[in-house]
Amino acid sequence: MASIELRNIRKAFGAVEVIKGVDLEVRKGEFMVFVGPSGCGKSTLLRLISGLEDITSGEMLFDGKVVNALAPSKRGIAMVFQSYALYPHMTVYENMAFGLTLEKGHSKDEIQKRVEKAADMLQIRQYLDRLPKQLSGGQRQRVAIGRAITRDPKVFLFDEPLSNLDAALRVATRIEIAKLHESMDNVTMVYVTHDQVEAMTLADRICVLRDGLVEQVGTPMELYEHPNSVFVAGFIGSPKMNFISGEKAKAFNADTVGIRGEHINIVPGNGTWTGTVIHTENLGADSYVYLEMGTEEPVVVRLDGANNYKSGDTVHIAPMPDKVHRFDAAGKPIR
Amino acid sequence: MTTDTLAPPVTVTVPKIKSELMQQRVRAARWFLLPMLLALAVVAGWPLLRSIYFSFTDASLTDLYGAEWIGFGNYLRWTTLESGVTRYRGLLVDPAWWNAVWNTLRFAATSVFFEAILGMIVALVLNAEFRGRSIVRAAILIPWAIPTIVSAKMWSWMLNDQFGILNDLGLRLGLLSQKVAWTATAETAMQAVLIVDIWKTTPFMALLILAGLQMVPRDIYEAADLDGVHPVKQFFRITLPLVRPALMVAIIFRLLDALRIFDLIYVLTPNSTATKTMSVLARENLFDFDKFAYGSAMSTLLFLIIAVLTMLYIWLGKVRFDGGDR
Numbered sequence A: 001m002a003s004i005e006l007r008n009i010r011k012a013f014g015a016v017e018v019i020k021g022v023d024l025e026v027r028k029g030e031f032m033v034f035v036g037p038s039g040c041g042k043s044t045l046l047r048l049i050s051g052l053e054d055i056t057s058g059e060m061l062f063d064g065k066v067v068n069a070l071a072p073s074k075r076g077i078a079m080v081f082q083s084y085a086l087y088p089h090m091t092v093y094e095n096m097a098f099g100l101t102l103e104k105g106h107s108k109d110e111i112q113k114r115v116e117k118a119a120d121m122l123q124i125r126q127y128l129d130r131l132p133k134q135l136s137g138g139q140r141q142r143v144a145i146g147r148a149i150t151r152d153p154k155v156f157l158f159d160e161p162l163s164n165l166d167a168a169l170r171v172a173t174r175i176e177i178a179k180l181h182e183s184m185d186n187v188t189m190v191y192v193t194h195d196q197v198e199a200m201t202l203a204d205r206i207c208v209l210r211d212g213l214v215e216q217v218g219t220p221m222e223l224y225e226h227p228n229s230v231f232v233a234g235f236i237g238s239p240k241m242n243f244i245s246g247e248k249a250k251a252f253n254a255d256t257v258g259i260r261g262e263h264i265n266i267v268p269g270n271g272t273w274t275g276t277v278i279h280t281e282n283l284g285a286d287s288y289v290y291l292e293m294g295t296e297e298p299v300v301v302r303l304d305g306a307n308n309y310k311s312g313d314t315v316h317i318a319p320m321p322d323k324v325h326r327f328d329a330a331g332k333p334i335r
Numbered sequence B: 001m002t003t004d005t006l007a008p009p010v011t012v013t014v015p016k017i018k019s020e021l022m023q024q025r026v027r028a029a030r031w032f033l034l035p036m037l038l039a040l041a042v043v044a045g046w047p048l049l050r051s052i053y054f055s056f057t058d059a060s061l062t063d064l065y066g067a068e069w070i071g072f073g074n075y076l077r078w079t080t081l082e083s084g085v086t087r088y089r090g091l092l093v094d095p096a097w098w099n100a101v102w103n104t105l106r107f108a109a110t111s112v113f114f115e116a117i118l119g120m121i122v123a124l125v126l127n128a129e130f131r132g133r134s135i136v137r138a139a140i141l142i143p144w145a146i147p148t149i150v151s152a153k154m155w156s157w158m159l160n161d162q163f164g165i166l167n168d169l170g171l172r173l174g175l176l177s178q179k180v181a182w183t184a185t186a187e188t189a190m191q192a193v194l195i196v197d198i199w200k201t202t203p204f205m206a207l208l209i210l211a212g213l214q215m216v217p218r219d220i221y222e223a224a225d226l227d228g229v230h231p232v233k234q235f236f237r238i239t240l241p242l243v244r245p246a247l248m249v250a251i252i253f254r255l256l257d258a259l260r261i262f263d264l265i266y267v268l269t270p271n272s273t274a275t276k277t278m279s280v281l282a283r284e285n286l287f288d289f290d291k292f293a294y295g296s297a298m299s300t301l302l303f304l305i306i307a308v309l310t311m312l313y314i315w316l317g318k319v320r321f322d323g324g325d326r
Helices: A044-051 A093-102 A108-121 A137-150 A169-181 A198-204 A220-225 A231-236 B019-056 B095-127 B134-141 B148-159 B164-170 B186-213 B218-225 B231-259 B263-268 B278-286 B292-317
Strands: A004-013 A016-025 A031-035 A059-060 A079-081 A157-158 A187-192 A205-210 A213-218 A242-245 A256-259 A264-267 A274-282 A286-292 A301-303 A314-319 A326-327 B078-079 B085-087
Touching: A004 A044, A016 A044, A016 A213, A031 A198, A044 A079, A079 A137, A079 B218, A079 B292, A093 A108, A093 A137, A093 B218, A108 A137, A137 A169, A137 A256, A137 B134, A169 A198, A187 A198, A187 A231, A198 A220, A205 A220, A205 A231, A213 A231, A220 B148, A231 A242, A231 A256, A231 A314, A231 A326, A242 A301, A264 A301, B019 B292, B095 B186, B095 B231, B095 B278, B095 B292, B148 B164, B148 B186, B186 B231, B186 B263, B218 B231, B231 B292, B263 B278, B263 B292, B278 B292
Parallel strands: A031 A187, A031 A205, A079 A157, A157 A187
Antiparallel strands: A004 A016, A004 A059, A205 A213, A242 A256, A256 A326, A264 A314, A274 A286, A274 A314, A286 A301, B078 B085
16 A cells, blocks of 8 residues: 655656646555546656656655655556556466566465466456467456556556457456456556546546646546536546537626536527537437537537437527536636 | 457368369469479579489589499498408598588587677667667678678788788787787687678678567566566566577578588688588589589588488477567
8 A cells, every 4th residue: 555646746758848747646545547638648657656767857755755766666566558568478377477486585375376366356367378369358458457466566557458458348347447446445556548438437536637737636526527627627528518608608707618418408498598400319328419509519418318309400408507617718617 | 257258279270162262362372483483493403403413423524414323432432452451432431521511510500609699689789779779770780791702801801910900909909929820720710710700690690680679569678677577587588588489590590501601711711621611622522623423422411411400400499480479
């Protein structure tokens, strides 16, 4: 169990500064997710925590001790890579046991017990004699996770572990990782993803990064309900939050008004706004109606169940008053 | 997780009934192979068969077409004298031949051994990221790009006992007490040849190994760093097993080359029994001594020795030419 503290961390590759001063605390036993668009520095930040990259300036503390110069293997961490990074010439068992066999002070029996325990947790015991190439992508990723578990780490790092899996497998593995977090409640986990759904479903707290800076840190619901900026509001939640600016926003005393599709009602008449249906998507359980009403992007309304709106229909809509997000010209919320 | 299925084991199944497309492909493949097979038969197959045939005759350069079949006489024949003593003659009891065999094997083993090690070191250096890497990569290839005759002549001057730069340097630095005739002295002739050959072909080895090294994914080294694997252990436990297929193929290429070494020795140390190899000896008999049949027998044995060594190497080393198991 470890807490991680980042104090004004900066990282530059040559003249390019990728991390521009990050202050962050990851609490003991917490599942922290770094999320952000590509190029925001989330993977770099994870690699700084792992020690695979050197910190340019600032301080990194594990349990209150500065670890800036500490070798990765001495930080008590384990990492799961996007590409699995399994040793291709070693069996699953050897892959999982490799780190331990080279460390002094582990008996053969102990190593075997630890490998088998991890293999049982991930249901990969029947594959222990196989080579990575004989496994499917999902199985490989579970071996990579198993290798990390075997190290019995204080901190577990995930670098986009689901990106190389297909959609169905991604959901299944996501659930496994969530279960893993529940069963290893004394392990701090840091998880990097560009997928806000993964962030929302897995995280105890989410750290939204943008251009090498922390945009907002909070629980998934905090971010969903009280986004700190237009950027976070647009990044968290699916479908994306609708942004309405100009005259329509002035009526709300704001530069930009944000409202999520699920917080808009279609009303028979006398709505706040009027729009023309340009497209509908029926997903079965819910459906989306895209409206043209003079905004930059069409406004999306999320409805329960199927709907019968057709392109060209004119509809009146009303946002739920307590769900309207108002932002000023700088993109900051007006509260 | 029931959705993911086991990757199927790799098996090659030959469909019993070939589809039209399949037949068409097989036909096309045969046509594409034909020119190569024809060329091989003309430039390799026929000369080889002719050499083997001549080795069983009494052919001489002056009378190639009047050669008569004498069976195994060039390899081994014996006469029993009146005194009852049996005298054996022929290639298999020729000390000059066995000296050449020993020279060749010694040369091949030593040169390939050092080339493999040096080539690996050079490849590891070239595989690292540093400024000017592409220039160094090109520069390192230069010894290999120079024609052997040229580099042999160049080295023969550098090794020259009177005017050579190596003797000069050695004397000035106090490493030598007197000038050494590197290529002419029996004790140093082989070393001289080895040095030049290693200098010349290490780049080739390095390039083949480098190709193998670049197939090794970077991230497994990061995984190893996290596992706390010492860099030396990383090399022996991760890098070496993963470049082994490339290394084995590189070694066999070089081994085949080294076993038929001719030009370097012919230029650098002509007529030195300390360095005379099978190829040099065979050529000498074929053309200089007008013992065409005897030389053909040597060539045939050389062919057999190389074939056996190659098969042994592939079998013992479990070499796979399909790029290994990645």
